[in-house]
Structure formats: structure tokens, C-alpha cells
Amino acid sequence: MDRQATIATLAATCTRLRRDILEMITHAGSGHPGGSLSAVDLIETLYSKHLRQGAQRANDPARDRFVLSKGHGVPALYAVLAHHGYFSRDLLPTLRKLGSPLQGHPVVGTVPGIEACTGSLGQGLSVAVGMALGARLDGNGARIWCMMGDGEIQEGQVWEAMMSASKYRLDNLVAIVDSNKAQIDGLVKDVMPLESIEEKARSFGWLTTRIDGHHYGHILDAYEWAEKPEGAPKLIVADTIKGKGVSFMESELVKWHGVATNKEQLEKALAELDPEVLGS
Amino acid sequence: MSEQKAVASKPKASRQAFGEVLAELGAKHTDLVVLDADLAKSTKSELFAKKFPERFFEMGIAEQNMVGVAAGLGLAGKNAFCCSFACFVAGRFETIKISVAYSGGNVKIVGTHAGVGIGPDGYSQMGLEDLALMRTLPTMEVYQPADELETRQIVEYLATHRGAAYLRLTRQDLTPVHGPGYEFAPGKLDVLAEGKDVAILATGGPTFHAVDARKQLAAAGIDAAVINVPSIKPFDREGIAAWAKKVPLFVSVEDHNVLGGMGGAVAEVLAEVAGARARLHRHGIPDVFGESGEPEDLYRKFKLDADGIVAVVRERLGR
Numbered sequence: 001m002d003r004q005a006t007i008a009t010l011a012a013t014c015t016r017l018r019r020d021i022l023e024m025i026t027h028a029g030s031g032h033p034g035g036s037l038s039a040v041d042l043i044e045t046l047y048s049k050h051l052r053q054g055a056q057r058a059n060d061p062a063r064d065r066f067v068l069s070k071g072h073g074v075p076a077l078y079a080v081l082a083h084h085g086y087f088s089r090d091l092l093p094t095l096r097k098l099g100s101p102l103q104g105h106p107v108v109g110t111v112p113g114i115e116a117c118t119g120s121l122g123q124g125l126s127v128a129v130g131m132a133l134g135a136r137l138d139g140n141g142a143r144i145w146c147m148m149g150d151g152e153i154q155e156g157q158v159w160e161a162m163m164s165a166s167k168y169r170l171d172n173l174v175a176i177v178d179s180n181k182a183q184i185d186g187l188v189k190d191v192m193p194l195e196s197i198e199e200k201a202r203s204f205g206w207l208t209t210r211i212d213g214h215h216y217g218h219i220l221d222a223y224e225w226a227e228k229p230e231g232a233p234k235l236i237v238a239d240t241i242k243g244k245g246v247s248f249m250e251s252e253l254v255k256w257h258g259v260a261t262n263k264e265q266l267e268k269a270l271a272e273l274d275p276e277v278l279g280s
Numbered sequence: 281m282s283e284q285k286a287v288a289s290k291p292k293a294s295r296q297a298f299g300e301v302l303a304e305l306g307a308k309h310t311d312l313v314v315l316d317a318d319l320a321k322s323t324k325s326e327l328f329a330k331k332f333p334e335r336f337f338e339m340g341i342a343e344q345n346m347v348g349v350a351a352g353l354g355l356a357g358k359n360a361f362c363c364s365f366a367c368f369v370a371g372r373f374e375t376i377k378i379s380v381a382y383s384g385g386n387v388k389i390v391g392t393h394a395g396v397g398i399g400p401d402g403y404s405q406m407g408l409e410d411l412a413l414m415r416t417l418p419t420m421e422v423y424q425p426a427d428e429l430e431t432r433q434i435v436e437y438l439a440t441h442r443g444a445a446y447l448r449l450t451r452q453d454l455t456p457v458h459g460p461g462y463e464f465a466p467g468k469l470d471v472l473a474e475g476k477d478v479a480i481l482a483t484g485g486p487t488f489h490a491v492d493a494r495k496q497l498a499a500a501g502i503d504a505a506v507i508n509v510p511s512i513k514p515f516d517r518e519g520i521a522a523w524a525k526k527v528p529l530f531v532s533v534e535d536h537n538v539l540g541g542m543g544g545a546v547a548e549v550l551a552e553v554a555g556a557r558a559r560l561h562r563h564g565i566p567d568v569f570g571e572s573g574e575p576e577d578l579y580r581k582f583k584l585d586a587d588g589i590v591a592v593v594r595e596r597l598g599r
Contacts, residue, residue, distance in 0.1 A: 061357055108355070108383045116355060117382040120374055126345045127379050130352020130360070133337065137313070137358070157375070160345030168337075 007216040010048065013083065014041050015275040018245045020079040020092060022273075026266040028096035031104070034242035034249060034256035035149060036076040038180035038213070042238055043068075043080050045219045046145060050227065055085040058112035062140035065115045065131050069124020070149035070178060071105035072258070078102055078111075086113040122155025124148065125175060129165050132173040132233075143227065147176045151183030154192045159204065162233075166205030171229040175206075178213065180242040182253035201235045213238025245273055291453035294484075295392040297431035298449055299324025302361065305439045306332045312439060313358045315350050317343045322451075323363040323392045344372040347380060347389070354385035359439065365398075366391025366407025366448055373413050381417040381444050388438050389414070393451040394424075395535030396565060396582060397485045402572040407448070408565050412540025414446040415513050421445040421466070422512040424542075426487035427456040430510055433464035448484060450535075452575045455488040457508060467514035469523075475505030478593055479523050479558070482533040483509040483542045489579070490533055492586035497593060504593065509542050520549045524556035531561045531593050535584055538564040561596045563589070 001009070017040050025031035043066075047053075052064040068077050075095060082089045087101075091111070094100035101110035105119025116127045128146035135142035148158065165173050177197060185191050194200075198208040209225060211218040219238070226234045242256060243249025246269040249256040261269060306312050306328055315337045320326040329336035339346035343364055350362035362369065369391050370376075380387045394407045414422045423438075423445065425431040431449070438445055457472055464470075469481075473494055482490035490506050497504045505527065509516075524530070530550070532543030543562035550560050565582055579585040583592055 116351070117378050120378045123348050123375055123379045126348025126375070127352040127355065127383070129345075130349035130354070131356045132352070133313075133349065134353045134356025134358050137335070138356070157344045157348065160340075160342035161348065163342065164339055164345055164349060167340075 006049070006220070010041070010045055010216045012275045013048070014044050015245070015273050017044055017076070017079040017083060018273050019270055021075045022261055022266055022269050024075050024078070024092050024095045026261045026263060027093045028260065030096060030260050031075055032072040032258050033261060034182065034253065035070060035073045035178065035180060037244045037246065037249065038240035038242050039070070039073045039147065039178045040076040040079065041214050041216065042147065042176055042178060042219060043076050045216060046223065047080050047084055049220060050223045051145065055112065058086060061138070062142050064143045064145065067116045067118065067124045067128045067131070067144070067146040068106055069118050069146055070121065070152050071119030073149070073178070074106045077106065081111065081113040087111045121149070121152040122157040125158050125161035128173060129161050129170065132165070132170045133168060135172055143172045143174065145174045145176065147178055150177055150179040150181065150188050150194060150197070151191065153177060153194060153197065162201065162204040162206060165233040169231050170233045171231050173233040174226040174236065175233065176236045176238055178240050179237055180240045180253070182242045182257060184257050186254055197237050198235070205232060206235045207232050208235045208237065210237040210239065213240035214244055247272060289456055291455045292428040293451060293453050294425050294428070294431045294449040295324045295451060297428040298390065298435055298447070299327040301432045301435045303327040303331050305436065306335065309359065309439045311357065311359045313337065313353050313360050315339050315346050315360060315362045317341055317346045317364045317368065319364050323390065325361070325363045343368050344375045347372045347375040350387045351379035351383055351385040354387045355383060359386050359388070361388045361390055363390040363392065365405060366394040366410045367405055370407055370410035370413050377417055381420050384419070385444060386442050387444050389446045390449065391446065392449040394448045395485055396570045396578040397450050397452045397535050397575050399451070399575040399578060400572050403570040406570040408537045408570060410446070410448060411512055411536050411542065412544065415540065415545065419444055421514065423510055424448040424484040424512060425510050426482070426484060426508050427454045427458055429456065429458045429460070429462055430464055434510065437464065437466060450485045452485065454485065457488050457491050464510060467511050467516055469516045469519035470508040470510060472506040472508050475503040476527060477503045478529040478531060478597060479505040479507055479527045480531050480533060480589065480593065481507045481509050481542065481546060483512065485535040486533045486579070486584040486589070489584060489586045490589055493589035493593065496586060496590045500594065500599070502593065502597065502599060512542050512545060515545050515549070517549050520546055521553045521556070524550055524553045524558040528557050528559065529561065529596060530558045531563055531596065533584065533589055534564040536564050537567055538562040539567055561592065563592050
């Protein structure tokens with residue numbers, strides 16, 4: 001598939017995934033739409049083009065792994081995993097319901113493709129560092145990807161993990177910050193300013209790049225860069241928009257962190273998310 | 281585990297025994313990896329580090345990251361031993377809860393320098409809450425050996441065990457309470473001596489003092505059973521229930537807060553045993569902070585040495 005066709009396919013797929021995410025959360029009556037919509041382009045591009053894994057290899061010890069450290073964004077991951085055949089799409093409406101494998105935050109062993117329990121923010125990068133060390137010991141060539149939220153990196157453990165990844169020169173480790181600029185209590189810059197994330201990471205020994213996290217060309221280029229081993233862990237800061245694709249969410253970033261859409265709002269959102277239009 | 285080791289009959293700290301056996305097991309168990317947080321000389325994980333440097337990870341003074349990295353190594357198929365003082369490693373409870381226990385990680389949390397037995401460093405370095413914390417995590421197994429032989433056998437067990445476990449070890453030397461034929465069994469009480477007037481249930485550092493206390497109690501006409509409790513979780517409910525029908529009094533003895541530790545586990549079972557005769561006296565650190573002092577002076581102050589245990593038992597029996 002040429003690059004233009006790849007990008008067109010990603011755009012169409014991600015629009016469908018956005019619809020899945022909002023339908024799941026509306027049905028659940030709770031969840032985190034904003035951060036799921038900001039992350040989904042990054043996650044789908046990873047699974048469709050770069051993660052050496054696949055539903056048939058979900059338990060292969062030598063697989064690439066993706067750790068969603070910002071566990072509240074898991075509706076995006078569930079939608080992507082179902083799309084790629086890790087489990088049936090019929091499960092999607094069971095999100096957050098009693099007895100469902102689709103827990104409110106990721107849990108190992110519930111459905112194939114979930115690599116770590118996350119949701120208590122700040123823990124996933126450490127786990128990814130351990131997986132990267134394990135892959136190196138086994139010499140299996142696996143690459144470990146970890147996505148964090150920008151608010152999440154206020155957690156001190158993230159910076160401990162950054163130090164350790166740098167010490168061990170983990171060039172099989174890639175961190176992605178889904179920088180959607182908002183967290184529960186307000187804008188990140190007001191709650192606890194972080195910028196410059198890249199300068200901080202570079203001073204911790206990481207190689208960095210910054211991209212538009214909704215621009216498929218940028219994402220593809222960044223992932224290609226990230227896969228080149230250069231003796232250090234790599235960080236992609238992806239500028240994203242919380243609630244991307246739904247105008248009434250994009251205009252109220254903070255509000256839509258952890259509030260479910262009702263049926264009426266869902267209809268309004270779905271009207272803006274026509275895969276045929278965006279995919280063309 | 282049935283393999284009998286020639287064990288010297290002289291006292292040894294359980295952290296030392298741990299370090300030695302881990303370094304031995306590293307050759308056979310190539311999935312073993314060890315992490316430490318700038319205390320490898322103290323936890324004795326340095327013995328493994330010297331033999332297997334490629335499988336040892338010095339994580340610096342950053343325990344919560346160490347715990348998370350251990351979890352990742354476990355999820356990547358390794359058996360990760362993650363070592364620090366009991367105080368510091370158990371202090372990263374929420375990382376242990378989510379990244380280790382909930383994720384089903386193959387991680388062994390090793391907390392050394394447990395209890396007031398650390399001595400002069402004082403309360404900020406004393407793990408006195410760790411058993412209570414670790415017991416509340418589903419899937420987490422919790423072990424505390426009483427001497428060198430038992431430490432060896434528990435570490436051998438953990439080297440092949442898949443899943444999460446907490447191992448609590450001492451800074452101070454422990455006088456052996458086991459002969460060479462001893463066999464550790466997870467989830468079982470270890471009866472060191474029978475008795476009918478009282479059962480002293482001891483774990484970890486004070487266990488050999490309980491054995492000494494039995495001799496003094498015998499001289500005073502009191503027939504005390506001494507039961508070692510190496511397996512805090514899984515916990516021997518049937519064993520406790522059976523003993524609760526045999527003796528009128530349990531005295532639990534531990535270098536840990538009396539709240540939530542081994543004595544707490546005994547209390548939980550005892551309250552549910554139909555037809556129990558035994559009352560329980562929980563003896564340990566009585567919900568106060570520790571303090572600086574020589575370990576033996578602290579054991580005397582908190583009545584965890586033989587004289588102290590004798591005094592507690594006699595007072596409770598009124599004899």
C-alpha cells in the first residue's frame with residue numbers, strides 16, 4: 001500500500017474507532033472519552049503499521065508489547081484490539097459492566113493484548129522498562145512501546161523510570177506522551193506545568209521528537225524514527241486534542257476528561273464522524 | 281526441597297542466608313533476575329550480583345521504579361527478586377498492588393532488616409507494617425523464615441514459584457531452630473515443640489527466643505508448645521483451628537506491629553473457629569513507633585527476647 005493509501009485507510013479506520021469509543025462509553029454510562037479520542041490515532045497507527053504482534057501472536061514471548069500507562073484511555077485500546085481481531089466486537093458494549101472482561105482500566109489476562117495492569121498513573125513506564133530489559137536478556141529483538149498522558153508524567157515514578165531507561169541505554173523502548181493538555185482539575189499548564197517535556201526528557205538522556213498526534217504522516221515518520229536503534233530510549237511527544245473529532249468536546253477540553261456522553265450527545269457526535277467522508 | 285543441606289549450627293542472619301542461596305540458585309535457574317535499590321551490600325543481593333552481573337540490575341534509590349521494572353521483567357518471563365529494606369520496599373505498596381500483584385507478575389519482593397531488629401538506625405528504617413500490607417493483596421504469598429535452613433528452603437521454593445510473593449528477612453543473626461531433617465511446607469505451621477498449657481506462635485526474628493523461653497517456662501512448671509509460623513499467607517487455618525481446641529492460650533510473638541501481622545492472622549482465624557478453647561494474646565510492637573538502640577536492647581524493651589516472652593506468658597497465665 002502506498003503512503004497516501006495507508007493514510008486514507010488510517011483516517012477511515014480511526015473514524016470508525018472513534019464511533020466505537022463513544023458508543024462504548026455512552027453504553028457504559030461512564031468512562032473517559034476525551035483522552036481516548038486524543039490517543040486513538042496514535043494507537044491504531046502503531047497496531048496497524050509498527051507493532052510486531054497481531055492477534056495470533058498475542059502470547060508470543062518475542063512479541064513487541066504496548067503498555068497503555070494512561071489506563072483510563074483503554075476504550076481506545078479495546079476498540080483497536082477488537083478491530084484487529086484480538087477479541088470479538090460483540091464484547092465492546094459490555095465495557096465496565098459487571099462480569100465483563102472489559103474492565104474500566106486495563107487488566108492483564110482479561111482479553112488478549114493487554115500487557116499490564118495500569119490506571120494508577122505513573123506506573124506503566126517502569127513496567128515497560130522491565131519488559132525492555134527482559135527482551136534484551138532474551139535477545140529476541142522485541143520492542144516495547146509505552147503511552148502516557150501528559151498529566152500523568154507529573155508522577156515522580158515516571159522520572160525514576162526515565163533515569164533507569166537511560167542508564168540501561170534501552171534503545172528497544174519507545175515512550176509516547178499523548179499531550180492533550182488537559183486533566184481532571186483543569187489544564188495541565190495550570191494544574192502542574194510540565195513544559196518543556198522534551199527538554200526534560202533530553203536532560204534525562206532520551207532522544208526526543210515532537211509531532212502532531214493526529215497527523216498520520218507525522219505519526220508514521222515518528223514511529224519509523226523510533227524503531228531505529230540509536231543507543232538510547234526514545235520519546236515521542238504527540239500534541240493532541242482532547243476529544244478530537246467531536247466539536248463540542250474539542251471546545252471544552254477539561255469537561256470531557258471523565259464524563260460519558262448521553263444518547264443525545266452521542267448522536268450529535270456520530271453525525272460528525274462519518275468514515276466515508278473523512279476516509280475519502 | 282527435600283534435599284538436605286549441611287547447615288552450620290551457628291547463628292546467621294536470614295538476609296545473609298538469602299544472599300548465599302540466591303547466588304547458588306542463579307546457575308540452575310537462568311530465569312532468575314535480581315534488582316536492588318542501592319542496598320545490595322546490606323540485603324546481600326550483592327552475592328548474586330558478583331556471580332551474575334548481567335542478570336543483576338542496580339536501580340538506584342528509586343524503589344517504586346524498581347518494583348515496576350521487576351514487574352515488567354516478570355511479565356517478560358523472568359522471575360524477578362526485588363530487594364530493599366522491608367520498610368522501603370513495602371512503602372511502595374500501591375506499585376506492588378497494581379504493577380506486581382494485579383498484573384500477575386512473577387516477582388518476589390524481598391524486605392530485609394525487618395522490625396526493630398535493625399537497631400540503632402531507628403524507626404524510619406524499621407519495617408513494622410509490611411506484613412499487614414502484603415497480607416491484603418490477593419495472590420500475594422508472604423513468608424518469614426526463622427533461621428538459615430528455613431531461609432534456604434523458602435528461597436528454593438520461590439525460585440520455582442510463579443507469581444507474587446513477599447519474603448521478610450532479618451538484619452540480625454538468628455540461632456537455628458531446625459535440625460537438618462527439616463522440610464519447609466508453604467501454608468503449614470511448623471511445630472517446634474509440643475505443649476499443653478500454652479502455644480507460643482512465633483515468626484521470624486523472635487522465634488529462637490521463643491524456643492529458649494520454653495525451657496524457662498518448663499522450669500516454672502509451664503508446658504509450652506512452640507510453633508513457628510513461616511507461612512503468613514497462605515495461612516494454616518486448619519492447623520490454627522486444631523491447636524485452638526488443644527490449648528487454652530495462644531501467645532503470638534513477632535517483631536511487627538501487633539495490628540495486622542501474624543498475630544492478626546491468628547485472631548482472624550480464631551474468631552471463626554467453632555469450639556475453640558484458646559484465647560489469644562497478641563505480642564509484638566504494641567502499636568507504637570520503634571526507636572534507636574542496640575537490637576538486643578530493643579528486643580529486651582519490647583519483651584521479644586526469651587525473658588520477655590516468659591514474662592508475657594506467665595503474666596497472661598497468672599502463674
